[in-house]
Amino acid sequence: MADDQLSKPFEKSAMTEAEKRDMKKDIKKQMVVFVLLLFLTVLAFAAVASDAVPNNFAVPFILILAVVQLFLQLLFFMHMKDKDHAWATVFMITGVFVTVPTIVALMLLIGVVKY
Known part of the structure; x- marks a missing residue:
């Protein structure tokens, strides 16, 4: 008898409408940051592969991109921006x-x- 209840979907979510809106906003932010992180990674590879960045500035350029990625990951994916x-x-x-x-x-x- 208890197993029959487990196979049925929930009738109503336990989340309020405000919580659902906040979750959707957070998901959108995380998707935007994810795309930005991918862009920064591609930018670093492309800059070095195409010799667009001078050799003496390549390492600092990649390190700057890495630090930006680090902070974005800490803030959005490690939730360090939250309380x-x-x-x-x-x-x-x-x-x-x-x-x-x-x-x-x-x-x-x-x-x-x-x-």
Whole structure:
């Protein structure tokens, strides 16, 4: 008898109309950001493959595109723009402040950057 109830669709959604509108807006935003991320990826590949970007600016150009993609992914797909993500934000910022000096120090020790 209980199995018969499981096969029937819900008659009414538990979401309010405002929640449905908000969800549709969020889905549209995520689709736009996804297309933008794809465009930035194609732009990076095309810029390097076609030699449109000078050789001495290729690496900074790709790194700039990567940072833009990182922030878009954090804000929209990791939901860092939403409320109640303070601890996740603190841990990510702490990770950046630990990682960047570590990479710089290792590059200086190995001799990749000679200053």
